Amino acid sequence: MVRLADLDRHLWLAAVVLPLLIGCSEPLHDRSQPARLARYAQAVAFALGRSLSAEERAELDRAVAEAVAAGSGGAVEWFEPWADRAGAQGEERRRLQERAFTMLMFRARNDALLEPWKTVIRLAMGSEEVLVPGTPPLTRAVVDAHLGLTELSLALLFGVPEVRLDADQRARLGEQLPSAYPTMPAAARQALAELPAQWLQLRTYWLGIGPELRARFAADYRDRWLRSAEQAQARWNARQQAQYRQWRTRYQAYWERTRGMSGEQKLQELQAQLATQNMAIQTMSNMLQMQHQTNMTIIHNMGDYDWHWSNP
Numbered sequence: 001m002v003r004l005a006d007l008d009r010h011l012w013l014a015a016v017v018l019p020l021l022i023g024c025s026e027p028l029h030d031r032s033q034p035a036r037l038a039r040y041a042q043a044v045a046f047a048l049g050r051s052l053s054a055e056e057r058a059e060l061d062r063a064v065a066e067a068v069a070a071g072s073g074g075a076v077e078w079f080e081p082w083a084d085r086a087g088a089q090g091e092e093r094r095r096l097q098e099r100a101f102t103m104l105m106f107r108a109r110n111d112a113l114l115e116p117w118k119t120v121i122r123l124a125m126g127s128e129e130v131l132v133p134g135t136p137p138l139t140r141a142v143v144d145a146h147l148g149l150t151e152l153s154l155a156l157l158f159g160v161p162e163v164r165l166d167a168d169q170r171a172r173l174g175e176q177l178p179s180a181y182p183t184m185p186a187a188a189r190q191a192l193a194e195l196p197a198q199w200l201q202l203r204t205y206w207l208g209i210g211p212e213l214r215a216r217f218a219a220d221y222r223d224r225w226l227r228s229a230e231q232a233q234a235r236w237n238a239r240q241q242a243q244y245r246q247w248r249t250r251y252q253a254y255w256e257r258t259r260g261m262s263g264e265q266k267l268q269e270l271q272a273q274l275a276t277q278n279m280a281i282q283t284m285s286n287m288l289q290m291q292h293q294t295n296m297t298i299i300h301n302m303g304d305y306d307w308h309w310s311n312p
Helices: 004-021 034-050 054-069 075-085 090-110 117-125 139-159 166-181 187-194 195-208 211-258 262-300
Strands: 130-132
Touching: 004 130, 004 139, 004 187, 034 054, 034 075, 034 117, 075 090, 075 166, 075 195, 090 117, 117 195, 117 262, 130 166, 139 187, 166 187, 187 195, 195 211
Parallel strands: none
Antiparallel strands: none
8 A cells, every 4th residue: 555655755856846837927926915825826726626714814824924934935936826727627627636535634744833834734634613512513614524425435336437416415424524513422422623734644644555455445445344344234124133033032922921911911011011111112212323434434444544633
């Protein structure tokens, strides 16, 4: 498997030469100029595949100003020309966005403790808008990472380059996590809080590897998923058969026990059994809240890394 660290020698040339090929603008003498700040923010937003809020834009402007004050403002000039590609559409836009994102994260990873790259990494993790208060709170970034991971998982299973959920699907899936979050165990909520950083790491790795490695990985993922599904189906069938045998045993015992009882006594017996069944149904319902662990497992099955980002 190709490790992201092995990509450094291939990406450094692209990170330096490609912006020159697509038309670098004049040297950045004053990063405080509103037009230049807007152009850089547009390039970052294009690479991240989403618009920046007013608060995020202000945060990025402050980070760039800090970089200029530290004498490293020129280090971000090479990325500014990507703003010229923001109008691309269709397959060309997807291809350019992947390239821009890979280049941006390559540079950000190498200078993760410096501005503006520290801020770029945080923005790449997603919006910190709080959807459900708590400790930790559920943020928009967690939901978006969950949806992105779902799309990648579906693409791997279907054997296609990408899967894009439509607005209705994203809305319905995006409502499930917030509705289940308040009743999740503390350990599960903490694990979800790390999802944006893990998804950023995984996405960067995935976009940095070649098509042949992607195809091999997808085939291996499908095989492991099918084996897991078959094992889960076998366990489900075994449970169903066991439950049927238990039900048949209970029914026969009930028949023997209620023989000769009055109608009122039989009614009381049935009510007691119904209460027991309702308790079992509630238990199964609570187990459904743990389905998010499936997506968390997917992350750990998608390759090994020699580096990682953590939430600041």
